[in-house]
Amino acid sequence: xxxxxxxxxxxxxxxxxxxxxxxxxxxxxxxxxxxxxxxxxxxxxxxxxxxxxxxxxxxxxxxxxxxxxxxxxxxxxxxxxxxxxxxxxxxxxxxxxxxxxxxxxxxxxxxxxxxxxxxxxxxxxxxxxxxxxxxxxxxxxxxxxxxxxxxxxxxxxxxxxxxxxxxxxxxxxxxxxxxxxxxxxxxxxxxxxxxxxxxxxxxxxxxxxxxxxxxxxxxxxxxxxxxxxxxxxxxxxxxxxxxxxxxxxxxxxxxxxxxxxxxxxxxxxxxxx
Amino acid sequence: xxxxxxxxxxxxxxxxxxxxxxxxxxxxxxxxxxxxxxxxxxxxxxxxxxxxxxxxxxxxxxxxxxxxxxxxxxxxxxxxxxxxxxxxxxxxxxxxxxxxxxxxxxxxxxxxxxxxxxxxxxxxxxxxxxxxxxxxxxxxxxxxxxxxxxxxxxxxxxxxxxxxxxxxxxxxxxxxxxxxxxxxxxxxxxxxxxxxxxxxxxxxxxxxxxxxxxxxxxxxxxxxxxxxxxxxxxxxxxxxxxxxxxxxxxxxxxxxxxxxxxxxxxxxxxxxxxxxxxxxxxxxxxxxxxxxxxxxxxxxxxxxxxxxxxxxxxxxxxxxxxxxxxxxxxxxxxxxxxxxxxxxxxxxxxxxxxxxxxxxxxxxxxxxxxxxxxxxxxxxxxxx
Numbered sequence: 001x002x003x004x005x006x007x008x009x010x011x012x013x014x015x016x017x018x019x020x021x022x023x024x025x026x027x028x029x030x031x032x033x034x035x036x037x038x039x040x041x042x043x044x045x046x047x048x049x050x051x052x053x054x055x056x057x058x059x060x061x062x063x064x065x066x067x068x069x070x071x072x073x074x075x076x077x078x079x080x081x082x083x084x085x086x087x088x089x090x091x092x093x094x095x096x097x098x099x100x101x102x103x104x105x106x107x108x109x110x111x112x113x114x115x116x117x118x119x120x121x122x123x124x125x126x127x128x129x130x131x132x133x134x135x136x137x138x139x140x141x142x143x144x145x146x147x148x149x150x151x152x153x154x155x156x157x158x159x160x161x162x163x164x165x166x167x168x169x170x171x172x173x174x175x176x177x178x179x180x181x182x183x184x185x186x187x188x189x190x191x192x193x194x195x196x197x198x199x200x201x202x203x204x205x206x207x208x209x210x211x212x213x214x215x216x217x218x219x220x221x222x223x224x225x226x227x228x229x230x231x232x233x234x235x236x237x238x239x240x241x242x243x244x245x246x247x248x249x250x251x252x253x254x255x256x257x258x259x260x261x262x263x264x265x266x267x268x269x270x271x272x273x
Numbered sequence: 274x275x276x277x278x279x280x281x282x283x284x285x286x287x288x289x290x291x292x293x294x295x296x297x298x299x300x301x302x303x304x305x306x307x308x309x310x311x312x313x314x315x316x317x318x319x320x321x322x323x324x325x326x327x328x329x330x331x332x333x334x335x336x337x338x339x340x341x342x343x344x345x346x347x348x349x350x351x352x353x354x355x356x357x358x359x360x361x362x363x364x365x366x367x368x369x370x371x372x373x374x375x376x377x378x379x380x381x382x383x384x385x386x387x388x389x390x391x392x393x394x395x396x397x398x399x400x401x402x403x404x405x406x407x408x409x410x411x412x413x414x415x416x417x418x419x420x421x422x423x424x425x426x427x428x429x430x431x432x433x434x435x436x437x438x439x440x441x442x443x444x445x446x447x448x449x450x451x452x453x454x455x456x457x458x459x460x461x462x463x464x465x466x467x468x469x470x471x472x473x474x475x476x477x478x479x480x481x482x483x484x485x486x487x488x489x490x491x492x493x494x495x496x497x498x499x500x501x502x503x504x505x506x507x508x509x510x511x512x513x514x515x516x517x518x519x520x521x522x523x524x525x526x527x528x529x530x531x532x533x534x535x536x537x538x539x540x541x542x543x544x545x546x547x548x549x550x551x552x553x554x555x556x557x558x559x560x561x562x563x564x565x566x567x568x569x570x571x572x573x574x575x576x577x578x579x580x581x582x583x584x585x586x587x588x589x590x591x592x593x594x595x596x597x598x599x600x601x602x603x604x605x606x607x608x609x610x611x612x613x614x615x616x617x618x619x620x621x622x623x624x625x626x627x628x629x630x631x632x633x634x635x636x637x638x639x640x641x642x643x644x645x646x647x648x649x650x651x652x653x654x655x656x657x
Contacts, residue, residue, distance in 0.1 A: 013519065043504050048347075059508055059519060064501040066350065067510035068343065069373050075340035079347025079355070080501065082331050083305050087351065087502050105343075108336040265326045 003036045005029065013060050018053060021207075021215030023174035023200030024121055028057050030177055030198075031090070031119060034184040045088045048077040050102060052094035053128045054121030054200075071101030074109045077116050085115070085258040090188070095122045095136040099155050103135070110164035113192040114257040119184065120157055120195065123202035131205030142209040157197035162250040167192035169250035173199045173226060175219040176246075183248065192256045199226075283465040290428045290455040291316035291358075294384055294448070295324060297432025298356050300469055303382070304330030305353040307344035309337055309363060312396045313452045314386035317358035338363035342370035345381045349374075350509065352500035354436055358384035361394060361403055364410070371445055372411030373511045375534065378488070378496065380439035380474055382432070384448045386455045389642055398642025399452040401564055402616040407447050408593050414531055416538045418545060419447040419593045421563045425459035431547070431590060437472040438545055442537060443495050449592065451615060453565035453644055474498045479505075488530075489516040494537035538594055546599065547590035552578065553603040556585025558654045559632070560611045561600065561624050563589050566645050570613055573650035584654050592620065597627050604628055611653045613637035613645045 009032075018024045035045065045063040049055035051070035058065035064087075068076045073091045081089045098106050098120045109116065125143055126132040133143035133150045136157065140149040161169045168190035172180035180198060187194035201207060201218035212218045227240060229247035288296065294317050298306075306325060308318040322332040331348075335341040338359050345355035359367060364385045374381055387403045389395030394402075403410075407419035418438050422431040428450065435446040477485055477497035485505035490496040496516075499505045512520040513527040521527065538545070551571060553559060558577065562570035567588045577584035587603035589596050604610055610632045612621040618636045625634050637653045639645050 042506060044502060046351075046501055059510070062506055064506050065508045066347070066501075067508070067512070068346075069369055069511060072339060072343045072370065075335065075343030075370075076347035076350075078333070078335075078340070079305070079307060079344035079349075080351045081347075082333055082344070083348035083351035083353045083355075084502055104336050105340055108340070261326070261331060265329055268326050269329065270327060 003033065005032055008032045008035065008042070008062050010060055010062050016060055017056055019204045021201065021203035022053070023123065024054055024057070026174040026177055027119065027121055027180065027198045027200055028060065030180040030184055031092070032061075033181045034188055037185055038188055040088050044086065045090065046077070046080055047090050047092065048073045048080070049092045050097040051128070052097045052126070054092055054094040055097060057092045071097050072105065073097070074102060074105040074116070074118065078109065078112070078114055081114055081116055082258060082261070088188070089116045091116055091118045093118060093120055094127070095120060095124060095157070096126045096134040099135040099157060099160070107160065107164040110161050110166040110193055110195070112257045113165055113167055113254050115191055115193070117187045117190075117194045117196070120197050121200050122157060122197050123200045123206055125202050125206040127202050127205050131209065143205070156244070157195065158249045161195035165193075165254070166195045166250070167252045167254050168194035170195070170248045171197040171199070171226075171244060171246045173222055173246055174201070175223060179247070186248065191259075192254060283463065285460060285462050287458055288425055288461050289316065289458050290422070290425055290450055291386070292320055293425045293428040293461055294358070294432050294450070295320035296463055297429040298382070298436070299324060299328065300429070300463070300466065301354065301433045301436035302471060303354045303356050303436060304328065305345065305348040305355040306331070306357065307333045307335050307341040307348070307355070308357050308359065309335055309341050311338070311360045311363045313388055313455055314358045314360045314384060317384055338366035339370060342367040342383070346370060346374050346377075346379045349379050349381045350501050352502070354380075354440070356382040356384065358386065360386045360396070361388045361390045362392070364403055364406060368411040372413060372415060374445040375411070375415045376511050377509050378443040378498070379445070380443055381445045382435045382439055382448065383445055384432075384450065386450050386452060388452060389640060395642045397452070399565065399615055399644055400640070400642070401451050401566065401614050402619070402640065403449060404592060404614070404616060404619040407449050414535065416444055416534050417447070417593045418442065418444060418538065418591070419449050420547065420590055421449045421592050422454060422590065423564055423567045423588065425457065425461045427590070428454060429461060429463065433469060433471070434547065437470070440472045440474045441495070441544070442541060443474065443498055444538075451564045451566075457565070486516040487518045488514060490533060490537070494533055494540050542594050545591055545594060546596045548596045548599050549588040549590065550603060551586040551588065553585035553587055555583050556603065556607055557583040558585070558609045558611065559604050559607040560584065560586045560613065560650060560654065561589070561620070562586060562613050563592060563620065566613050566615060569645050569647045570650050572647035573654055576647065576651050577654045580655070582654060595623050595627070600624060600627050604632060607632045609656065610634045611637060611650060613650050613653070615639050615645060
């Protein structure tokens with residue numbers, strides 16, 4: 001399958017800011033392949049982000065793009081979607097942006113089940129600010145604010161999303177871009193709030209201090225930390241212990257916010273005489 | 274069946290300030306509201322939640338004030354006239370995204386029904402203690418437009434003005450009401466739709482194939498605005514940016530952006546200044562008061578006149594930008610200026626700066642949750 005990436009890229013904004021070995025570019029390309037498959041009109045697509053390395057993504061993409069304040073992308077995106085439900089709204093966010101400063105907006109967007117797709121570029125660290133521990137830094141792992149190793153428990157992005165009410169929840173690894181494409185397409189097709197926890201290696205600020213090697217070494221580490229959810233039934237609890245499933249983890253059908261609001265308008269709008 | 278939504282305008286009503294604010298917003302074309310409950314502003318959200326869906330508009334209760342501010346910016350970018358309403362602590366939470374709206378030049382309206390602060394302070398008592406927060410609440414140098422009404426009809430009119438100023442200037446506009454004005458009820462005649470002048474954001478006029486530069490301003494310094502989804506796929510950021518909307522680290526571009534954001538307010542200042550002179554033409558003692566305090570002040574001025582003292586009232590309705598020349602003119606014959614306000618001298622600072630070492634300037638200040646009675650202002654006028 002060949003596609004013209006440049007159709008969707010603002011070429012003049014290249015080169016991007018990401019470090020060699022960073023997984024963010026892989027996720028960005030996967031998003032573009034998903035959009036190419038869906039054939040949405042570029043004018044009808046809005047990509048919203050907060051602050052961080054991942055949040056620079058919209059600047060490279062030729063859609064309606066909005067780079068907001070730290071953690072608040074979902075709040076802005078909610079306003080856009082409710083004001084004009086015809087727009088396809090995609091939010092890209094990092095693990096710190098989505099799960100720490102933006103955690104409240106995350107759970108409420110899940111609860112509302114508003115038709116927005118959130119892609120969390122999860123690299124377990126604050127990259128842009130220089131490698132501080134994030135809410136998804138694994139216990140015992142180092143960051144510049146956890147020089148002796150994190151003593152806190154990390155959030156599980158997908159468990160949070162499911163518990164809060166998201167109707168499509170998936171985890172994808174950048175080392176399996178084909179699977180990631182499929183999961184992002186499914187997320188974008190869902191008539192409700194979708195979360196894709198997209199894992200990405202930060203070679204500079206997570207790999208180095210934790211002695212996880214270069215990008216390909218880091219991918220091996222992440223591979224060892226995960227398993228395909230479709231093999232779950234064939235695995236023992238011991239084999240799954242401490243590991244994260246990858247694939248579609250949750251799907252549900254539940255009323256979507258904008259559709260419900262339209263019904264409310266129909267119900268209370270005065271009848272023309 | 275009585276039908277609020279389709280009732281013609283031009284009707285007589287008996288409304289609170291918060292209700293009149295909702296009516297003003299609807300009349301101005303607001304069809305999107307996002308908010309979070311907080312006293313003493315909550316009735317505005319409650320009323321909007323009832324009215325908007327009946328008009329095909331949208332109301333959403335967000336998870337906090339930060340999200341409310343973000344949502345109205347997003348909805349404005351998607352083409353709606355948008356508003357939120359809050360009070361002191363919630364207004365503090367909105368400041369970061371208010372700065373975003375100023376920087377990214379997204380029109381929207383924020384109603385702040387002031388309450389005593391700092392912190393939780395006095396949630397239900399009247400206060401005017403957010404005046405300087407209206408000017409300097411968010412970080413960085415930034416433009417600010419803030420209005421403060423005194424009567425229920427004026428709440429309606431200033432709410433409409435807030436939307437018009439926001440659309441005209443491409444910037445957020447704040448309505449700073451005190452709790453007395455918000456909860457007091459008065460008779461109000463809601464004007465006919467045809468009597469209300471509305472302003473809509475200016476759209477770019479592009480030739481076929483012409484690139485849209487979202488931050489390229491002409492002589493009026495306000496760039497034309499295209500909404501998301503209308504065909505020009507552009508970028509919006511809170512970072513310092515050039516005319517294309519993309520971040521720029523070039524010193525001259527950053528400098529000219531920040532100067533333009535302030536200059537556009539300066540350039541259109543005359544259109545933004547709303548104020549009232551009351552017997553100031555020969556005033557030897559001038560009172561400068563706004564909001565409900567101005568009602569007490571007007572009474573005190575009348576009582577002083579009855580005693581033979583040439584007193585007058587200047588009432589800024591637009592607090593920011595400050596009607597500086599008008600204050601100077603009102604104080605032309607004044608030997609003394611009295612500035613009563615339900616805070617510890619926030620607007621007095623501005624009056625002192627404007628009038629310098631001319632007249633003696635005295636504050637009448639209360640921060641105890643009680644209004645400022647005319648007798649207190651009268652004492653200050655008489656120099657007791």
